[in-house]
Amino acid sequence: PVEPQDQTFQLEIIVRQDKIEVGDRNQGLLGVYPNADNGAYDYEALADKLRELKERYPTKTDAAILLEQDVAYDTIVQVMDTVRVAQDIDEEEGRIDRTDLFPDISIGDAPVLGGGA
Numbered sequence: 139p140v141e142p143q144d145q146t147f148q149l150e151i152i153v154r155q156d157k158i159e160v161g162d163r164n165q166g167l168l169g170v171y172p173n174a175d176n177g178a179y180d181y182e183a184l185a186d187k188l189r190e191l192k193e194r195y196p197t198k199t200d201a202a203i204l205l206e207q208d209v210a211y212d213t214i215v216q217v218m219d220t221v222r223v224a225q226d227i228d229e230e231e232g233r234i235d236r237t238d239l240f241p242d243i244s245i246g247d248a249p250v251l252g253g254g255a
Contacts, residue, residue, distance in 0.1 A: 149191065149201040149240060151184070152248045153209050153217055160187050163202075179213060181220050189224050192239050201240035204248040218243055 148163035158179055160169040169187045171180040192198070201221050205214060224237040 147195050147198055149195075149198065150204055151201060151217060151221055152204045152206075153179075153213060154206045154248060154251070155208065158184050158217065160184065160191075179216070181216055184217070185220050185224060188221060188239050192224070192237075199238070199240055200242035200244070202244050202246055204246045206248040214245075 146164055150159075150161045150163055152159040152161065156177075157170055157172040159167055160171075161167045168191070169183075171183040171187075173179055203214070203217060203221060221239060221243060222241045224239050226235045226237070227233075228235050
């Protein structure tokens with residue numbers, strides 16, 4: 139059975155030129171992860187946040203990825219992979235454990251910052 143709070147929780151991952159934002163369409167921002175000085179996105183912080191949200195909303199499988207214009211294709215692919223599956227390296231067993239996070243992804247345009255639509 140789907141928990142009521144799982145239905146009201148609408149996960150949005152907003153990919154901007156200089157950061158990734160994680161939010162709930164109804165509650166607003168849940169986390170902001172700025173890029174490193176070299177411009178690299180912080181996929182690790184994103185993955186940690188998504189794991190935490192999955193624990194809180196275990197039956198939730200869908201997420202919206204909202205992209206700012208001119209985000210590199212490679213970035214989009216990496217974000218999608220991060221949202222879809224958590225990878226944990228099991229060093230003792232020498233393998234990678236994969237856990238589904240939010241595999242049902244929809245893609246859209248990021249809301250424009252600071253300006254009316």
